[in-house]
Amino acid sequence: MAGASGGRSLEETPTWAVAVVCFVLVLISIIIEHIIHLIAKWLKKKHKRALYEALEKIKSELMLLGFISLLLTVGQSPISNICISKSLGATWHPCSKEEETESNNNKAEEETDSETGGRKLLSMLSDSGGSFRRILASGSSTDKCAERDKVSFVSKDGIHQLHIFIFVLAVFHVLYCVLTLALGRAKMRRWKHWETETRTAEYQFSHDPERFRFARDTSFGRRHLSFWTKTPALMWIVCFFRQFVRSVPKVDYLTLRHGFIMAHLAPQSHQKFDFQKYIKRSLEEDFKVVVGISPPIWFFAVIFLLFNTHGWKSYLWLPFIPLVIILLVGTKLQVIITKMALRIIERGEVVKGVPVVQPGDDLFWFNRPSLLLYLINFVLFQNAFQLAFFAWAWYEFGLRSCFHRHVEDIVIRISMG
Template identity: 65%
Template sequence: MASTSCITTCDERPLDETPTWAVAMVCFVLVIISLFIEQLIHHLGEWLWKKQKRPLYEALEKIKSELMLLGFISLFLTVVQDPVSKICIPRSVGRSWHPCDINKHIDDQYLDPCRIKGKLQFASKYAIHQLHIFIFVLAVAHVLYCITTLGIGKLRMRTWRAWEDESKTIEYQFYNDPERFRFTRETSFGRKHLHFWSNSPILLWIVCFFRQFYASVEKVDYLTLRHGFAMAHLAPQQEKNFDFQLYINRALEEDFTDVVGISPVLWMFAVLYFLTTTNGWYSYYWLPFIPLIIILLVGTKLQVIITKMGLRIQERGEIVKGTPLVEPGDDLFWFNRPALLLFFIHFVLFQNAYQLAFFAWSWVSS
């Protein structure tokens, strides 16, 4: 009797009326896929640990935490979609803040208990299901976007290997003789950064804005920063054997550990993105420009920092001995916080991933 009642009232066939072989097949496939992914992550972690890639290992652990969070979100949405779909709200509230310009009477075509009461659903089961899929796509897109960015960064750094090898040659040691005196402006670093516009804040930012597109990191910058780092952290006789590129590579991997995760702040930004995707706000016009503006400001700021380090060399004297010695400092960064630039980069990566995920989700769902 219960089965007959279910057949007449349910839109889809329940579990007790589904063939057991179909249920077993679905469970088998899900278990196999889950075990494969779990073993893949486990062996990847062991390989990173053996290769002494501690930052990447920590990044993998963070990805595992994100997967656990996604699993909890998935379970929670599955559990609450039925009671949430039964919440009824007034029509005036339910017809506000739509992402698209829709007919005000379009909600009347959907049959649900709220319509009988003259109200609308707070959120339908299908809407929650779509949100469930989008959150999963967003997390996957963010991780893949960060991994792609890391790969591009490593490829870019390969071009620096020739500069690092050059720093160990006899010719380099001769040209950068520590006993050699030169005018600051006549050094390669000075010729690039010390000009009439260097002391003007407005001209400095304008030049640095355009410089980031064609000369973001040149050999003279790399070698000068390498020398400054070695003098600050190593003994003079250790500089020749120091591998600055290896250090930068490790620093890049440590930064990747920070940006690969989705922090609570970024989840809040995701909520704000959903809120602003409202008809009449035209967020699809101005929202994509936010990461573009931020990344251009960050790139310009980094160029300004390098130039200001050159100005500090000049302030110490018009003549330098050996290679110009740059002295980085937290005061060169916004609010004396270098980590703020990393947060902006993290934010840009997340928002770009959000845009890509939204495009992919909209394209597949359409």
């Protein structure tokens, strides 16, 4: 069967060309698989169990995306042969009718420019016999939906463009997760200095476990116990701005470290325990979660595609949803630390040694700490989705297509991502 666009089928294609294409594709696949195998081997050698599981999850996600692409390939003809009425096919377009008309006119001009060359090619092939007749029959095949005065549910060109978008989305999602892990580890490098400081004599003297102090006079108390903590609304406002400036200061790190040791380890482990290393392992465990794409996140991605239509001005509000969510998560984490400080006051005005914080599930939304991690996972995927959509639209339709007709649309998508 000849190609859908009137090109040569494999019957008229040199076998060496087919072999070269297959060889290149297989070679690239083997190289990528070998690189992933080397990374997995290195992670096992370094005893990075969480990162190894994250790598396996990335492989499964890539396999899922590949399976979706395979389904699109197999279902290309059946999907394109589904016919709907023209009135229904004219609804919810990403471009306005004026932009569609302008785009069609540009395509018509390009076809007109190449018509002369096409006629010359036609005359050259007119003497080539049966091979030409097969190509001509393929190129002149009529649209089944057009014969019924209808349009395709999704055209074959549209399915091909969707193929490319899935590939771009997979690349951006993996890069986004890896970049987030790298930035998190880079931020924690400064904590290594604080961890080393806990082994010095100066630290032991300033944090004497037998010393009694007012809770408000401690460094942790002076940071979190003030007049603004008495009003919930004011506390949320202060915590909102705190996430932008030193979201994890030294006093919070040392206090949370002390509270963790008192809750889970023996007091003698205070100097030996490396809390920064424990947090790094916890980050790797969390990375194993956020790198995955759950069914609800896929559902929201489809919703984002649905509302990316002309008239909804989605470029003015859609990219801001992940921003609002991540700001709420950052504020909530600051509020949790502040509430742990308030619990110290509730237990007594005077503390012995370093204030001991007591976290609990009741400090989180719906008593579910995992909800914050899920929201971070959602934001990571949606930001990768926004940037992937921008890169795909740029590649397929140009920078100033109807997807990004406005300059503010380009600025918002890139800056929010």
